Amino acid sequence: MSERILVIDDDVDTLRLVGLMLQRQGYQISAASNGSQGLTKAFEERPDLILLDVMMPDMDGFEVTRRLRKNPATASIPILMFTAKNQLDDKVTGFEVGADDYLTKPTHPTELQSHVKALLARNTSKQSDEIKTLSKEKHGYVIGVLSVRGGLGVSTVAMNLAAALLNHASSDVILAELTPGQGTLGMDMGLSSQDGLSEILKGTSSEVTLEKVQSSLATHSSGLKILAASDNPRDVDLTSHVDNFEALVIRLSLLARFVVLDLGAGLPSSVQKALSLCSDRIIVMEGMPHSIQHTRVLLDELIAMKIDSKTISIVLNNRQRSDAQVPWTQVQDKIGHSIATALTPMPELFMQALRVHTPAVLAQPTNMVSQQFIKMADAVLEREKAQ
Numbered sequence: 001m002s003e004r005i006l007v008i009d010d011d012v013d014t015l016r017l018v019g020l021m022l023q024r025q026g027y028q029i030s031a032a033s034n035g036s037q038g039l040t041k042a043f044e045e046r047p048d049l050i051l052l053d054v055m056m057p058d059m060d061g062f063e064v065t066r067r068l069r070k071n072p073a074t075a076s077i078p079i080l081m082f083t084a085k086n087q088l089d090d091k092v093t094g095f096e097v098g099a100d101d102y103l104t105k106p107t108h109p110t111e112l113q114s115h116v117k118a119l120l121a122r123n124t125s126k127q128s129d130e131i132k133t134l135s136k137e138k139h140g141y142v143i144g145v146l147s148v149r150g151g152l153g154v155s156t157v158a159m160n161l162a163a164a165l166l167n168h169a170s171s172d173v174i175l176a177e178l179t180p181g182q183g184t185l186g187m188d189m190g191l192s193s194q195d196g197l198s199e200i201l202k203g204t205s206s207e208v209t210l211e212k213v214q215s216s217l218a219t220h221s222s223g224l225k226i227l228a229a230s231d232n233p234r235d236v237d238l239t240s241h242v243d244n245f246e247a248l249v250i251r252l253s254l255l256a257r258f259v260v261l262d263l264g265a266g267l268p269s270s271v272q273k274a275l276s277l278c279s280d281r282i283i284v285m286e287g288m289p290h291s292i293q294h295t296r297v298l299l300d301e302l303i304a305m306k307i308d309s310k311t312i313s314i315v316l317n318n319r320q321r322s323d324a325q326v327p328w329t330q331v332q333d334k335i336g337h338s339i340a341t342a343l344t345p346m347p348e349l350f351m352q353a354l355r356v357h358t359p360a361v362l363a364q365p366t367n368m369v370s371q372q373f374i375k376m377a378d379a380v381l382e383r384e385k386a387q
Helices: 012-023 035-045 061-070 088-097 110-136 154-169 198-204 210-216 231-241 240-254 267-276 291-306 328-335 347-355 366-385
Strands: 004-008 028-032 048-055 079-083 101-104 139-146 175-176 225-228 258-265 280-285 312-317 341-343
Touching: 004 012, 004 035, 012 028, 035 048, 035 061, 035 240, 035 328, 035 366, 048 110, 061 079, 061 088, 079 110, 088 101, 088 280, 101 110, 139 154, 139 267, 139 366, 154 175, 154 280, 154 312, 154 366, 175 240, 198 210, 198 225, 198 231, 198 240, 210 240, 231 240, 231 267, 231 312, 240 258, 240 267, 258 267, 280 291, 291 312, 291 328, 341 366
Parallel strands: 004 028, 004 048, 048 079, 079 101, 139 258, 139 280, 175 225, 175 258, 280 312, 312 341
Antiparallel strands: none
């Protein structure tokens, strides 16, 4: 078990005994000795369950519950109230303010454990049901862009493809950078905030609501809606929150006709989950021997994940003019997959576009490379119609 439980009680003996009992069952325990401290810990830690005493001197459990339920970050956390009082009025009040269950003290360890297990199981089932319900609603077309390693131009391809789709489809397009701790999109597009993704990933999957995701999107001057990743290296740990990635991608797909995901490099569990929810997958590579070899391995892994090879497109991004680049026809033979697009080396175009915080395809739409992105967008539109 890895569920996190916050115990809020002014009785030190109760904190110690209950904490020890639940720790032995494998739960992660956090403790607070009064209502104010409990609220602070709940907002910061966002536990999976809160055990809350009613009778506390500074702020009783009823008021703590009211405040927890008013805050979107803690509104859905299950609350189990317990008190030394065995009065019907207390129970009624507890349920009215938002408690999920109620026990009187002293509580037998077996009874407490059974209530804790039931609440946690109920909450997990609720989250699963919400995701299943959302998965049945009408979704936008989701495109995941990735590569075998960083620095191959994934963000550039994702950004310009999204901009080309916005121009040609005349529909809402979301560009989401799902690389916590490695974000560049916010700076490239001149956004004031890059905290949207991190805030979504820090909580539980039940907190990844449609409203929260929508409020985290920034609107670029072009009309693109953007979810940017932070550049704080500590946030890389958030890639382990796989359930949140799943909930996020599902909700993004309900907010726009097209969603372009910048998945960065490699195949961590979060990227595997996101790829399983995509309609299109685009692999960015360059025509160098090591990139060719690694891309061949990546393709094999995607096929092993039961991803249809027909939904995989390869973009050969020759970023620099060099005789060392392997011709695209040979690259195609070596990886055993057709090349959908071979981008012409034009670093000056992208540098100029970055200076004005605009995708190259919008800054210079008649440029040769911009036209290649437009053709990529046309191909996506055709696949969307066919689907």
